[in-house]
Amino acid sequence: MPKPHLERVLITGASxxxxxxxVRQLSAAHPETRLHVLMRTLNPSLFGDLANVTAQQVDxxxxxxxxxxxxAFQPNAIIHCAASGVRPSAIGxxxxxNLNVSATLHLFRAACDIPDCHFIHISxxxxxxxxxxxxxxxxAVNTLHPYGATKAAADCVLRAAxxxxxxxxxxxxxxxxxxxxDGGDRLFPSLLRAALEGKPFAMSPxxxxxxxxxxxxxxxxxxxxxxxxxxxxxxxxxxxSGLSISLGRIVHQVATQLSLDVEIQFGxxxxxxxxxxxxxxxxxxxxxxxxxxxxxxAYAVWQLARAAFPQLQVTEPKQFREFA
Numbered sequence: 001m002p003k004p005h006l007e008r009v010l011i012t013g014a015s016x017x018x019x020x021x022x023v024r025q026l027s028a029a030h031p032e033t034r035l036h037v038l039m040r041t042l043n044p045s046l047f048g049d050l051a052n053v054t055a056q057q058v059d060x061x062x063x064x065x066x067x068x069x070x071x072a073f074q075p076n077a078i079i080h081c082a083a084s085g086v087r088p089s090a091i092g093x094x095x096x097x098n099l100n101v102s103a104t105l106h107l108f109r110a111a112c113d114i115p116d117c118h119f120i121h122i123s124x125x126x127x128x129x130x131x132x133x134x135x136x137x138x139x140a141v142n143t144l145h146p147y148g149a150t151k152a153a154a155d156c157v158l159r160a161a162x163x164x165x166x167x168x169x170x171x172x173x174x175x176x177x178x179x180x181x182d183g184g185d186r187l188f189p190s191l192l193r194a195a196l197e198g199k200p201f202a203m204s205p206x207x208x209x210x211x212x213x214x215x216x217x218x219x220x221x222x223x224x225x226x227x228x229x230x231x232x233x234x235x236x237x238x239x240x241s242g243l244s245i246s247l248g249r250i251v252h253q254v255a256t257q258l259s260l261d262v263e264i265q266f267g268x269x270x271x272x273x274x275x276x277x278x279x280x281x282x283x284x285x286x287x288x289x290x291x292x293x294x295x296x297x298a299y300a301v302w303q304l305a306r307a308a309f310p311q312l313q314v315t316e317p318k319q320f321r322e323f324a
Contacts, residue, residue: 002032005076005118005229010069011037012060012107013081018122018174020046020181021219022079027053029223036073038066038082060103070110077118077226078111080104085147086124086186093146100150101157108158111167118168118230119158120222125175125211125240125279127152134211134244134282137173137236145274159235168230172222175240175281179215179300180307188301189308191251195262196312202268206248209278213241214300217293224291231289240281241293250297257298258305259315296321 001007009026013019014037027035027050037047038058047053058065060082070078082103085096104121111117126148128135141152155171162169178188187203194201221239225231245253248266255262271277283293298317305314 010075019081025219104154123173130276134280136282171236175211177215195260200263205267211240211280214295237286238281242283244280257317
């Protein structure tokens, strides 16, 4: 039997990159835990092979549907991965606020009707403004990035609510990540698609310093936080690689390790006007839990290539990083 706080876990956003990997890793690590995923559109191919996972079609903006699902399942923990707006054109601004802030607060309110339900909110490193050093969890949130700003708003209101109502809340702030189930026009799926189609890969000048890690490492951190339970006085955890590397170098290193035959056109696209030139995670607090990033980023992209672009010839790189 699983530990009481791991008996029933509800997960939102399971069709996204992080949510998908969280579900699959938790299912493997805790086969006796019941995992219930809320999805706007059901896709049996995602988790049909996992015996301890059930799925329910619920739109996060359907407040009655969300409340009913939470009440019926009675989760011991909720991992809230559902969000939108990382890409500026993906969703209108007020729709972004409704999903990332209003729907999040409604889900938290539903959790408050369940005793001892641990609410794990997946935020983002984009809540931080420009720093000349790695971002710490104690730094003020300060951003005009639409996605980062809505996540920052949710973070602040959730923390105030948890303090007022004496609820178990943990906020996880992943920085950039990729791996299995990454898709759309995001950086590495776009790079792999360009290589497959024999087209140049257009990107920004690539001089911005970024913290990029494997999605498996982010899922591992979330799993550890879930297993350990609440951390009073330490309710926010950064997750990333902890490495400050220019985006251009990151892309070049991945392309080299995978032996990708692709022309990278640096400067063919502008910088995002609202992203800081440096965004790096201070991992001290998260590493104190016993977590460390382990997976080589190029290996995560290789896994993505094998799953999503099977016709693309890629070299398998080493799986693990040489240093923590």
